[in-house]
Amino acid sequence: MSPDPAPGTVTSGPPTAVTGASGALGGRVAARLARAGVPVRLLGRDPSRLPALPGADLAPPAPYGDGEAMRRALAGAHTLFLVSAHESPDRVREHTTAVDAAVAAGVERIVYVSFLGAAPDATFTFARDHWHTEAHIRTADVRYTFLRDSWYLAGLPAMTGADGVLHGPAGDGRVAAVAHEDIADAATAVLLADTDTTGPSHDGRTYDLTGPVAFTLAEAAEELSRVTGRTVTYVPETREEAYASRAGYGAQGWEVAGWVTSYEAIAAGEMATVSDAVPTLTGRPAMDLAGYLRAHPDSYRHLLRQG
Template sequence: MNTTPPTDAPIIAVTGASGAVGGGVAQRLVRAGVPVRLLGRDPSRLPELPGAVAAPPASYGDGAAMRRALAGAHTLFLVSAHESPDRVREHTTAVDAAVAAGVERIVYVSFLGAAPDATFTFGRDHWHTEAHIRVSEVRYTFLRDSWYLAGIPAMTGADGVLRGPGGDGRVAAVAHKDIADAATAVLLADTGSEDTRHDGVTYDLTGPEAFTLAEAAEELSRATGRTITYHPETREEAYASRAQYGAADWEVAGWVTSYEAIATGEMATVSDAVPRLTGRPAQNLATYLREHPDSYRHLLRTD
């Protein structure tokens, strides 16, 4: 990986570069020819990208390390940390470190419907992070993602059943690549210019249509050639079916309430932000499944 930025353009620091969203954004920024700095707790896990610089190791909760990693950066693309009971503190520490390091702008990956009383418990974390960024001395843009399209097949069991307390609610799930494209458009708008049109703006990033989980099961049936069904669990059933994983209570609550947010209608929002920012339509579930057959390989019968 290069050790010096390729140009004199403002440096964009990218977190989460080992993941689908952060990695996708980093790749797009590099292709655009802007200097990119990749942040992570373990630099050995960061992708090798021509023109990208690996920052010293830094975790969100380590303010001193984050300040060192962000020194000289103009913009921070902040992908939310892995879910944990301490995630809000980690986020606020990272934001404070960015401000102390002189970062002028934060583009934060939040979640659709973020609110202090959101049904989805992790959505509350995002609201508190947004609130902290709003009062910080930094320009900001919030990208509120819906469910990921990739999550639909991933959360369907090998038995062909998609289980969750989603009722008959709808969700406008979005593709990782659409998020990455939209985020890149926002990040590049300010590169080498005084373009501030995204400052203080919140974008809901969704797919082009809101579908029920029963309709998602029908789409999976068409893709896999077998019958996939949706079982609308009760809350009690949802907690019981997830007890086998031995996860902490707060984590299981996050899993269950993500479905309950669909049931309440909090995930039904359909936004035109992706096509407005990228200049092309957002991907729907059918197209996603056609282009990503590996996503449902576990659902294909081998007998």
């Protein structure tokens, strides 16, 4: 791949549109593209929350489910980096509306952030949404690449309560959780590929983005214990116990089902995949849980306060 231009130097050409640019993943990808000199257009429901990046322009408000707003926001864009919408009962419709708007606006390529094991009968209910979105993109008149992320490493300390307990119906299943940084670097490599015609094409490809090793939640608790200096434990739950322990959050049934089945997907072995896609795309090893915790001490600060 040709060398990146000097930071802040923006090349000419149609922009790459990045959705979710105010979030943990879209923001990282947008920043990496801007540093590489790629013209970037940032999309979000609330433009005031979008980051200020060199060479980036801010699209007007563009909710996924508003086809006309998405068409306006995507007019003239070459590529769309489509971060999945927040979970909702209507998420598939929102995704398909955004995809149709992109095609209508003349977007030539979509790089979609999907989920590991996306399938119509996936244990994790939200992974089914991703499969339906992928199926719609495959039928659209557009080039595409799917990035199927595993669980986020960031979720492990976040899901551990201040009492030092991580609980869910994951049994002794394994998960190869992945860092946001690794997903962003892999996505950036895919997005930049069009600027380097000598490199491999990612069109029509699906990449499983995972960490370097699959571990149990009990092993994750052990790692959290080592880094925090206090005892962190994993407490397996039955399905009934999982629903009961989450009943007090006031969430709707579909959302609680998503929380519970995310653990059950681990128990079913659907999250144990370890892929070499991150090192293949980025040229460096994927981050493991210990490395993530060293790099992100704020992620477990709530545990230190209780220690």
